[in-house]
Amino acid sequence: MKYIAGVDIGGTNTKIGLVNEGGKIELSKxxxxxxxxxxxKTMNRIWEAIRELLTEKNIKLEELVxxxxxxxxxxxxxxxxxxxxxxxxxxxxxxxxxxxNISGKKTKVNNDVNVIALGExxxxxxxxxxxxxxxxxxxxxxxxIFVNGKIISGFSxxxxxxxxxxxxxxxxxxxxxxxxxFEAYASATGIEREAISRLMINKKNMLxxxxxxxxxxxxxxxxxxxxxxxxxxxxxxxxxxAEYLAMxxxxxxxxxxxxxxxxxxxxxxxxxxxxxxxxxxxxEYAMPVTLEKGFEIVLSTLGNDAGVLGAAALVS
Numbered sequence: 001m002k003y004i005a006g007v008d009i010g011g012t013n014t015k016i017g018l019v020n021e022g023g024k025i026e027l028s029k030x031x032x033x034x035x036x037x038x039x040x041k042t043m044n045r046i047w048e049a050i051r052e053l054l055t056e057k058n059i060k061l062e063e064l065v066x067x068x069x070x071x072x073x074x075x076x077x078x079x080x081x082x083x084x085x086x087x088x089x090x091x092x093x094x095x096x097x098x099x100x101n102i103s104g105k106k107t108k109v110n111n112d113v114n115v116i117a118l119g120e121x122x123x124x125x126x127x128x129x130x131x132x133x134x135x136x137x138x139x140x141x142x143x144x145i146f147v148n149g150k151i152i153s154g155f156s157x158x159x160x161x162x163x164x165x166x167x168x169x170x171x172x173x174x175x176x177x178x179x180x181x182f183e184a185y186a187s188a189t190g191i192e193r194e195a196i197s198r199l200m201i202n203k204k205n206m207l208x209x210x211x212x213x214x215x216x217x218x219x220x221x222x223x224x225x226x227x228x229x230x231x232x233x234x235x236x237x238x239x240x241x242a243e244y245l246a247m248x249x250x251x252x253x254x255x256x257x258x259x260x261x262x263x264x265x266x267x268x269x270x271x272x273x274x275x276x277x278x279x280x281x282x283x284e285y286a287m288p289v290t291l292e293k294g295f296e297i298v299l300s301t302l303g304n305d306a307g308v309l310g311a312a313a314l315v316s
Contacts, residue, residue: 004312007311008308015304017053017308018050023312043099044102067103071095076153079094080094081093095109096108109314113143114153120264126298133162133252134300135265138266142160142162142265163182166181195223198236199215207233242274249285253286258295264300279297282297
């Protein structure tokens, strides 16, 4: 049996798993990333954790054929990270080379959301499709584009940054510093921002009561919970969210024309109350040919394992 180590590196924690030839995680563990200790120490600790997993499963070192990594930042040629979104490391580091020198194992690297998209495409909700776009809707909006067996990373590693599609000219300020981005409107942050602006005017609703008037404590989940209970105020915000999601997804369909759109992240957990509204509005923004029979919008299925499985799929 051959194995691949999948490594999902986050700002706080790093999840590591041993993945077998059938795409099953045999054993996994989570360690603190501690990026402030520097790239070499961090990579050495990851390799130590991989070796501990091998020992625990009585797997010989030679049975490990390679290591795949998901990392926050744009990645060129599955090797070089242009910059790190959360880490105090220098730009244009060849993480692949650094880890191969430490481990002696073939190592491939990609952006963390691209890796999640690859996991869903190969092992999850997009398993039987030749093309899919995974959209992770949380604090921001991340994405990954999978076409004919490959993740599209682009010229400088920024492929899949669909959260920064421009959908409103000179619109709301985004965390990236530009205005009118998809994620400024359709992310959890966008929902919360919109809810607060409306609650400052209208306080006679279930949502205001739910948060006891503490606007700073509002979360997107509160909006969806109240909408599911029939709160008209919250339903209007869900309609707002669905409109912008349909607009952004429609643009993606017109450019990529995938078989599947896979929705993940915290906002996607809202389920049908959001999904049905998106589907009802898609025809306003997507060309009819992109919505022909066979196209689907589905929810992600791998949960927290997507990053590890996708990282492993870089090597397999």
